[in-house]
Amino acid sequence: MMVVKVKDIVDFCSARAWGVELDDVLKDVTIHSQEVRPGSLFVALPGTRTHGHQFVPDVWAQGGIAMVEKTYAPITGPSLVVDSPLMAMGTLTRSLVDTRHITVVGITGSVGKTSAKELIAATLQSKFVVGKSQGNYNTAIGIPLSFLRSPDSMTHFVAEMGMRALGEIAQLTTITPPDVAVITNIGPNHLESLGSIKNIQRAKGEILQGLKPQGTAVLNADDPLVRELGEHLSDHPILWFGHKSGDVIIDRVHMLDTATEVTLLYQGDAVTIRIPWLGKQHGANVAAAFLVGTALGLCPDEIRRGLEQVDPGTGRLQRRSVGSLTILADYYNASPLSTTMSLQILAAHKTMGRRIAVLGDMLELGSQEEPGHWQVGTAASRNADMVLAVGSRARIIAKAANLEKSGVATWVANLNEAFAWLQTQVRADDVILLKASHGMNFDELYQRLKDWGGPS
Structure with missing residues (x-):
């Protein structure tokens, strides 16, 4: 958990503190009242059936601090009052990214983004202290929760960015603006809500519009829709991965009994990496992670070492x-x-x-x-x-x-x-x-x- 004081939320989010000391350090942040322990911050959000406000008295009884909207009353326990708890979480995260100079890798795609996220995080862990989106926490509340629960010494954060509508990834890039943005591929997932493959392409492309001024894009050269996005990105460097062309080329993918061996071609050299996951599709994910590593200053040996240490239990299959x-x-x-x-x-x-x-x-x-x-x-x-x-x-x-x-x-x-x-x-x-x-x-x-x- 990052060291976050009540004062940080008051300063960054214009919160009003009630019944809590400004120098108090949060022990945890959660949106589930049953997870609250003394010193936890409970973020009261509206749900599909109930509002988090309903559980605030239970939070106080458990020794927690409640982040509530201004409309909540009566306040009889430790509270932080804000206009919108959801917006406050995003503002707090962005403020910590900026003030602590956290390097952010943002990743999206129709297939494979969670696997790529895990591989990228493993790559960077060979040299840096890394936080990442946990599980399927890839939304405007999930990313801040994952960020705040990361180690206080974190230097790099890998944010998986999901979406079900236009504008959602754009919002996520305002919370964790990427230094490196990765698009794995673009397919018909969420076609029901977005209406057309072109709208899905537009939605995924929002991650590129949210790149920091000196940011780098890592894109799939094999995907025509991703390539089209790259062709219109004129103000950022692009690193391409693919089977036939790119800055790194996927030369061979071989499945073993309990692992997958990927051989990449990079600057004239063959680099073979064995990850403890099954699936030829991981060739592209390994290539994307490799390029993220190079963009952030890692050498091929450091990248290989990180990738081969990826947790076997984090693979989707x-x-x-x-x-x-x-x-x-x-x-x-x-x-x-x-x-x-x-x-x-x-x-x-x-x-x-x-x-x-x-x-x-x-x-x-x-x-x-x-x-x-x-x-x-x-x-x-x-x-x-x-x-x-x-x-x-x-x-x-x-x-x-x-x-x-x-x-x-x-x-x-x-x-x-x-x-x-x-x-x-x-x-x-x-x-x-x-x-x-x-x-x-x-x-x-x-x-x-x-x-x-x-x-x-």
Whole structure:
């Protein structure tokens, strides 16, 4: 946790302090009242069903400090009163970035931004004290929370910047303005809310408009929409990564049993890096992280050392064992591109059993919903021995897979039916891919498989 005094919030955010000393140091910052302990700052935000103000008396009873709006009354415990707690958190974060001279790496993209964030943070940790967006904290409240919970000695912060609408990434760059901005790729994720791929491109491009004056862009040369953004960026240096051209070229990506080996070409030399994650898609993420490292003064050996120390548990696709079964769990989110990549990992996985793809609905695809699910069904038929499609939208996956390879796919409506099917169909040594959008709750399906223990 960064050392933040009440006085900092009063000065930076024009807050009014009540019942608390200006020199008091915050012990933690949270938006969840159940996490409050003595000295914690509870940020009272409006929710979809309740307002954080409802929990302020509980916060006081637990010894916490409440950040509330001016409309809150009566104030009978330690409080910081502001116009908007959400805006105050952003203002506090920006003020600390500026006064402490924190170097910020901002990253966005339709697929792979969380993995790239972890790899970039690991790269920089070889030389610097690094903070990063935690989990899926990639919003106007998540980024400040992650920032404030970072080490007080932090010199660099890696901010994953998500969005569901135009203007949201622009807002995030006012909170943590990037010294280096990375765009991994641009695809149809959030097409339902943004309406067109051009609007998604515009939204992702906001990170480049938010670059600091001397900032550098790190962009994917293989993606036409990203390349187009770069062609219109005339006032910042650009570092490109890609398979055919760029400042760093992805020469070879080789999957091992529990790792992925990536060979990059950089300034005439081949640099081979082995990360403890599975997936050929990580070639691009490693290349992006490599260029961020060079932009911030690291040498290739320092970059390699950092990347190879990345936490195995932070990769999106997790390899787990349930009895004799191997589960490839990758259900944080799903798009046609990321699902196809996961299917390729399934196909490459060595096993004495069968490869089974359990694929759920992909959400927020808008006009690309039907073609996107059809594309996945076709890919599934070519990469799996058996396909189980789960959910109303996934019916298209089963239809496409069976058209490609008759009888390969089964469709079920929900998780109960999916679990029942798996109990009757799986055999010892099978490898099962679980892939769906987060809203499909495939974590529950994994837990049921884990509790069952697999076939005897």
